Amino acid sequence: MLPELHRLRHEKDMKTLFARGRSVFGSLVGMKMCPNGLPVSRFAVVVGVKTAKSAVDRNRIKRRVRSIVQTHISRVKGGFDVCLLPRKEALTAKHKDVEASLMASFKKGKLL
RNA sequence: AAGGACUGUCGGAUGGCUACGUGUUUGAAAGAACAUGAGGAAAGUCCGAACACCUGUUGUGCCGCAAGGUAUGACAACAAAGAGAGUCGCUAACGGCGACCAGGUAUAAGAAUUGGGGCUCGCGGAAUUGGAGAAAUCUGUUCCAUGAUUCCUGAAUCAAAGCCUAGGGAAAGUACCACAGAGACAAUACUAGCUCCGACGUCCGUCGGAGUGAAAGGUGAAAAGUGAAGUGGUGUUGAGCAAUCAGCUACGCUUCUCGCUCCAUGGUGACAUGGAUUGUGGCAAACCCUCCACGCCCGCCAAAGCCUCUCGCGGCGGCGGGUUCUGGUGAAAGAACAAAUUUGGUCGUUCGCUUGAGCCUGGUGGCAACAUCAGGCCUAGAUAGAUUGCCAUCUCCUCUGAGCAAUCAGGGAAGACAAAAUUCGGCUUACAGACAGAUCCUUGGAC
RNA sequence: CGGGCCAUAGCGCAGCUUGGUAGCGCGCUUCGUUCGGGACGAAGAGGUCGUGGGUUCAAAUCCCACUGGCCCGA
Secondary structure: OOOOOEOOHHHHHHHHHHHOOEOOOOOOEEEEEOOOOOEEEEOOOOOOOOOOOOOHHHHHHHHHHHHHHHHOHHHHHOOOEHHHHHHHOHHOOHHHHHHHHHHHHHHHOOOO
């Protein structure tokens, strides 16, 4: 789990993010981002029922993505709210591939 | 020992680096250290309860002169509403559990019955230009019929532990029972058949009416008395010249079987057994009736706290509602005032929140469900939602190759179902693999 | 956490209340009509009534449990 400072928690923030955010698509993980005016970046991971039916699978995807963010969090620029949207394939893909896809998305969004 | 049934338990282990939730300790703080952190179904949300608010009546304690306030209990008419009701128990309660009763149902090995076939043996008959012998006769072969043993096989019957049952009442009443059938639930009289009367008519016969006719008829899931055996006996059919014989059969009687009612005995009871009497469909998971139970609403997003006292422990909050002015038909919109008090809600936050109908071990009572006693233990509390990510080793599983085998080498690799959301008790559904049973039943063997 | 609805022919829907025959429209097949196609006319095929149990003589219909899909409220 991420430190509390980097979590994006409130529904209001999520609404503004989805209303105004910029989308970035990746092979395994996509994301939505917009500036938040804070010194740090905040992250949320959303896995819908359509992505994975079982609650166990959904939780597993979320944990894997969050752990990757956590290892690279020192390199990420501050000042953005980011919502990560993994695809179905992220459940069965290998850890390295998910990591590569996520880093590519970060580069696309100029977060690195 | 084999086969079957049932039940219960488990649901990888150890370690390394790293991350998060909670708690404790330490520290001025940042932080650090230690401990701890998903399930048997956490699921589906099908029942029940705890807890909480509300309505009415009311008891007790405290405060108050009183009105009343506050804390804590008890009860709840009528009505709506109930998947309550075989019996006895267990449980906080339950569409739950245990034991028993009744009914239904499935088959394994097996049992006895019967049909077909095969091997072997035996008896009898027939045939034979087979063989032996002078002959009687003996023997062989084939065919027919038949018996015994054993094997194979078919049929239906019996048949275990089990499994299933929303198991009261159909003689209180209503509704329904399609099609078919004369008639579908209380008796009807359609067609045969028979008798009489009338009309037509020579008779036969035809038509109409009245009566008789259930001991003839078929339909259907079901037709006033359930099936079987014996006997008497009626009618009818067939055979026969006839006497008579045979088949079917209403009805009566006797015996057995099934059911209602009553009585007796046994059992706490559902019921069982025996005796007597009698013989009036189904459906209540259609309405309904009886007894029983039940206050209503709501469902932890409940309820309560966030100025002060207090509580609680840190967010000392943000937004809305107010007043005045501008504006305008009005509504919106804009600006200003914000001192105190009050109100309602939303977001946030605290609490509710995890010590509980709790878990483990042992004893006692009980067939059991369960109850009770003693000792020990503390074991998740998140809220965009923690309980992890990556890796190594060991067993376990699996694939390939070598080998008679033990085993060796290499590859895959924890593999199922599935993640707390107020808390418990059940039910239902899903589930890779592993283990267990002084359980139950059947068959076989040994003593 | 609580409440409700749906599943019937290839597609869209009736039938369920009050249990006995599964039906309508479009589509499909064949034939006719036309020089040909469309339209039109005639005939026809096509159904485990989502799955599994129970009640009943009999279940798409009544009852229960599942599966899948959809909606609403706090």
